[in-house]
Amino acid sequence: MIPVCRLQDLPEGASVRIDTTPPIAVFHADGELFAVDDTCTHQDASLSDGWLEGASVECPLHAASFDLRTGMPLCLPARRALRTHQVTVDDGMVVVRVAADVCQVAEEGSAA
Amino acid sequence: MRTVTVVGASLAGLYAARALRGQGFDGRLVVVGAEPHRPYDRPPLSKDFLTGKADEEQLALCDEEESAELDAEWLLGMPAQGLDPQGRAVLLADGRTLTTDGVVIATGAGPRMLPGPAYAGVHVLRTLGNARALRTELANGPRQIVVIGGGFIGAETASSCAALGHDVTVIEAAPLPLVPQLGADMAAFCAGLHQRGGVRLICGTGVAALHAGRTVTGSGGSAHDRAVTGVELTDGRLLAADLVIVGIGAHPQTRWLSGSSLALDAIDGGVICDDGCVTALPQVVAVGDVAKVGGIRAEHWTSATEQPAVAVRNLLAGRTTETLRTVPYFWSDQYGARIQFAGHRQDGDTVEIAEGSLAEGSFLARYERAGHTVAVLAVDRPRPFLRARRALRDPATDHPELSDPRSIRGPSGVHPRPSGHACDS
Ligand SMILES: Cc1cc2nc3c(=O)[nH]c(=O)nc-3n(C[C@H](O)[C@H](O)[C@H](O)COP(=O)(O)OP(=O)(O)OC[C@H]3O[C@@H](n4cnc5c(N)ncnc54)[C@H](O)[C@@H]3O)c2cc1C
Numbered sequence: 001m002i003p004v005c006r007l008q009d010l011p012e013g014a015s016v017r018i019d020t021t022p023p024i025a026v027f028h029a030d031g032e033l034f035a036v037d038d039t040c041t042h043q044d045a046s047l048s049d050g051w052l053e054g055a056s057v058e059c060p061l062h063a064a065s066f067d068l069r070t071g072m073p074l075c076l077p078a079r080r081a082l083r084t085h086q087v088t089v090d091d092g093m094v095v096v097r098v099a100a101d102v103c104q105v106a107e108e109g110s111a112a
Numbered sequence: 113m114r115t116v117t118v119v120g121a122s123l124a125g126l127y128a129a130r131a132l133r134g135q136g137f138d139g140r141l142v143v144v145g146a147e148p149h150r151p152y153d154r155p156p157l158s159k160d161f162l163t164g165k166a167d168e169e170q171l172a173l174c175d176e177e178e179s180a181e182l183d184a185e186w187l188l189g190m191p192a193q194g195l196d197p198q199g200r201a202v203l204l205a206d207g208r209t210l211t212t213d214g215v216v217i218a219t220g221a222g223p224r225m226l227p228g229p230a231y232a233g234v235h236v237l238r239t240l241g242n243a244r245a246l247r248t249e250l251a252n253g254p255r256q257i258v259v260i261g262g263g264f265i266g267a268e269t270a271s272s273c274a275a276l277g278h279d280v281t282v283i284e285a286a287p288l289p290l291v292p293q294l295g296a297d298m299a300a301f302c303a304g305l306h307q308r309g310g311v312r313l314i315c316g317t318g319v320a321a322l323h324a325g326r327t328v329t330g331s332g333g334s335a336h337d338r339a340v341t342g343v344e345l346t347d348g349r350l351l352a353a354d355l356v357i358v359g360i361g362a363h364p365q366t367r368w369l370s371g372s373s374l375a376l377d378a379i380d381g382g383v384i385c386d387d388g389c390v391t392a393l394p395q396v397v398a399v400g401d402v403a404k405v406g407g408i409r410a411e412h413w414t415s416a417t418e419q420p421a422v423a424v425r426n427l428l429a430g431r432t433t434e435t436l437r438t439v440p441y442f443w444s445d446q447y448g449a450r451i452q453f454a455g456h457r458q459d460g461d462t463v464e465i466a467e468g469s470l471a472e473g474s475f476l477a478r479y480e481r482a483g484h485t486v487a488v489l490a491v492d493r494p495r496p497f498l499r500a501r502r503a504l505r506d507p508a509t510d511h512p513e514l515s516d517p518r519s520i521r522g523p524s525g526v527h528p529r530p531s532g533h534a535c536d537s
Pocket residue numbers: 119120121122123124125144145146147153154155156157158190191192193218219220221222237238239265365368399400401402410411412413414416441442443444445
């Protein structure tokens with residue numbers, strides 16, 4: 001579980017990047033909170049710098065767009081989905097629960 | 113339309129093939145490409161591919177599944193050699209003729225070469241083949257490299273070579289590189305990036321000659337067997353070099369069109385089209401680096417991906433029903449900085465830093481003409497850039513309160529960091 005920031009510091013339309021490996025982006029969009037991998041699956045750009053349109057985000061480099069609910073790419077040039085992570089609010093604090101497969105990778109990495 | 117032939121199997125050609133199928137064309141689709149490869153992405157060639165951070169698989173622009181879905185005949189490693197005056201037949205290098213109802217010209221641009229003999233150790237960077245050759249040489253221990261041309265590709269290549277630990281000098285004939293693209297002030301900032309990366313930049317002098325030494329392999333005596341040893345400048349200086357990279361621009365690849373009835377731009381050689389990418393022949397359209405669309409020829413990745421949808425719509429309609437309404441955009445990654453530019457800059461535009469500063473190396477600059485923003489440039493400011501770029505495209509979005517992707521790591525804000533990375537298991 002990763003505490004991110006206070007909900008009041010992440011108003012509607014805002015985003016934040018957390019420096020996990022790989023980094024995660026948390027968005028407050030369309031009345032909900034979403035957490036997905038921050039690095040675009042196309043090339044090297046940070047989606048927390050992207051453009052929010054409803055519950056989707058457009059990459060700031062080549063304009064691929066992703067559905068924040070599912071992580072699925074909505075248009076080219078991205079062809080692979082982003083990993084989505086669970087995000088909740090706990091006592092006013094935005095908290096991200098990193099998706100298991102990412103954690104596994106991290107654990108394997110640190111065990112090696 | 114029963115058959116459409118796309119000539120050029122790269123970015124713009126692939127996007128044209130996608131647009132054809134996407135817009136319901138279900139006839140015969142032939143894609144003719146001079147290179148032996150399936151479409152791949154060029155921008156990484158001077159960046160992550162050269163430094164070894166990206167491999168060939170990551171360059172692929174489409175996968176097997178999509179290729180199958182496109183249901184196209186790919187004639188790869190097969191340059192087109194002619195287009196008949198009516199635009200109804202494409203002549204191939206093996207002598208075959210493809211009769212066709214529509215043609216998409218997507219043959220891109222090829223690198224300008226230096227005059228004189230082709231010595232070993234002299235490279236250009238346009239194709240995967242070029243990049244493989246250069247990457248192999250860069251892996252053979254430290255080199256003394258001279259990059260001729262300080263444009264975007266020259267600068268990115270110099271940056272990648274320096275990152276690999278080579279000794280790099282960039283030669284630029286103009287007093288400063290990138291002035292036509294960015295104007296003097298911003299060009300001066302970008303010139304400073306070379307220094308930041310430990311690369312020497314020599315401006316205001318051209319190349320008089322390349323020097324070469326004895327034969328490389330001992331066999332024969334052709335220029336190819338002689339390896340470059342230095343670059344002689346027009347001011348008389350001689351720079352030692354065992355690797356030279358020539359990045360002096362590109363010209364549209366149109367030689368195959370010489371027997372056609374199509375007009376080429378007198379200055380830059382692009383295929384002249386209206387602002388819907390349609391040539392003088394309604395069933396022939398041109399897209400990407402090769403096309404002069406409504407008076408503008410861009411050599412930008414984004415133009416090559418945006419033009420095909422419009423071109424194909426007009427091709428299938430048989431006349432121009434749609435025109436391009438996009439704002440030119442490009443990016444460049446060099447020396448750890450991401451440069452992004454959008455809009456139409458002209459000499460005489462004023463430029464103003466709107467956010468950040470040159471000193472901190474991260475800023476958004478606005479180019480203005482008659483009180484209006486006509487172009488924007490950002491260095492490591494992706495977020496305000498995105499907004500400014502959208503505002504250029506659609507002035508209605510230039511209201512901060514409208515879908516402003518605010519950040520809680522604003523200039524004065526803190527960048528919240530997680531207190532732990534542990535997995536909750
Ligand atoms: C090293 C490098 C880095 C770049 N970096 C950036 C960047 O950071 N940002 C950016 O915006 N843009 C960048 N660009 C530009 C971008 O890659 C081009 O704008 C884009 O590739 C243009 O696509 P295109 O399909 O029009 O042409 P091309 O990609 O040039 O493809 C044309 C294809 O047509 C083929 N062809 C030519 N003649 C014939 C013929 N007679 N018959 C059949 N086929 C033929 C060629 O072999 C080639 O495969 C870069 C380019 C290079 C080379």
